[in-house]
Amino acid sequence: MLKLEYLHNNEELASMLLGNWEFDPESLHLFQYYRISSNAVYPFENAGENQLLRFAPAAEKRKDNVRAELEFIAYLRECGYGVLEAVASNTGEKLVEADTPWGAYYASVFKRVGGVQLGSTELSDHILYKYGEALGQLHQLSSEYTPVEAARWSHKDVLEWMLSVLAEFPWEEAAVAEARLLIEYFSGQPVTTKNYGLTHYDFELDNVFYDEGTDTISAIDFDDAMYHWYAADIEQALDSLRILRSAAEQSEHEPEWLITLRSRLAGACAAKASRFSGPIR
Template sequence: MMKLSTMLKVDRTVDKEGQSPIAEHILEQWEHDQGSAQFFRSSTNFVYIFRKGGETCFLRFAESTERTRAEIEAEMALLNFLASQGMTVATPVVSKNGRCVATVETDLGTFHAVVFTQLPGREVEIEELSPAQFEIWGATLGKLHAMTHRYQDPKVAARGTWRDHLTLVRNAVPTDEPRVQAECDYLTSFLAALPVTEMNSGLIHGDFELDNLRWQDETLAMFDFDECAASWYIADVAFALRDLFETGVDLSHPSFRAFIRGYCEQYSLDEELLSHLPTFMRLVNLIIYAKLVRATDLTQDQDYPEWCTSLLLKLENWKQNYKTSLLSIPV
């Protein structure tokens, strides 16, 4: 989630037809049907849907304070590699100058942008999944890790690591929240003591939830690698299954066992690290809380557009829920 102040200044430019001069200006870097760009959503990035010769595409851009160009270039290089290995992923469309990433100066700041074609398929909610689909979900993540395990590219260094996640926590969480800071200290020590091997760690997706996947019959197409980072592969399992374990981790849950069964068909899973899944889920919750703290940088006593006031209230409620969860952990 980007800072709400950043979201507000850009989304204020969107008119009643869903068009924005900022998006139009950025999109000039790519071939497109003039006037076709429509607002789609704002979250971690700004996303607009548009047409190019009858084809549906997405423009994604972020302010330079949110993502560096090097980070995004590393993400695009990974996507192109995965596509070359036969995985169904959203691959970038090159701009008019032949690059995957465009940096554009605007009146509202500097933005880094990419374009993707639309992935076919349907989104499925977790409550709708059959045991066989949980297996497919797990197998797809296992196959992804099998691919990133052998991925070698110098650009990888531009992506974050689990240490950067904890730095985000320390920078975002107020110093007057000692219990949360103590949780960060505990997890830092815990993770620092874990073994790091070529088999149990590497680039992870970072947000392998169902809303970033599309079902194409019995296969899964993947997109939104914006959170990819270097970590233990088991962390990706935690990020993926956080909705399944919303009220607590149950390693005997039938859906979880199906997911792990599918995963292990494609890649080996460290059993010791698997036993630490509850702790990795604590890490996930801590990171989400820190991101919410960072994002809610607007005060509630100002006159904002209705959508912004509503979103601010929703994020504040989520933030309080995550904080309550963190404070409930025994010291």
């Protein structure tokens, strides 16, 4: 999740970044359906085809992680796995670095996948089987994958990043202790090509699509992908940290929705923190 200061609709910025790609000018009204979380995503059309502009402040991302994500997605497509297809910019790049009046940004464009989000289906036995099968296929392909130019970060990198962020919040002693406990715990776990590799790390219903016509599954949003055990289960702890960092900075004259969101996020953090120091299962 981005810092709250970046969660504002900025169609001027989106238009500036989109200028690096071909697009249908009359489709920019679709910008009203934007969403912002760990990235800003703005829909548009190119030659009548639905596509998505994704961008984020360079200060919020690691360039090697973004490049590695695009490389892994390309690998999965080459293997016939259903994922988003990145679209080359006017200069042939799939990752554009742009200096804007709002700072430096990384931007990419993707074609939409077919089908509907699993969360919008009835989740029949067949669809659930396909869902599980797709995750198994992803892990199998991951176990055979060797990065060429860049590698995603690992669970170790994430835990070290957590400690670096928490250094700015000295009162979060329980969270620091929990991160160090996880570092120690995971250091003693076996790592093999069968149980550890590049995971999606957010393979949830809203990031997986089912196409009834082709009876296929496609996955989107590999932004959280990392090297981890395939059975990775520290999502909630990581989410809590993102919430803490995102909500830390406040500005004057915040809109009511932002004040309400900040309060809800603080409550979520408190609930998660109450489980610190519990047994690791």
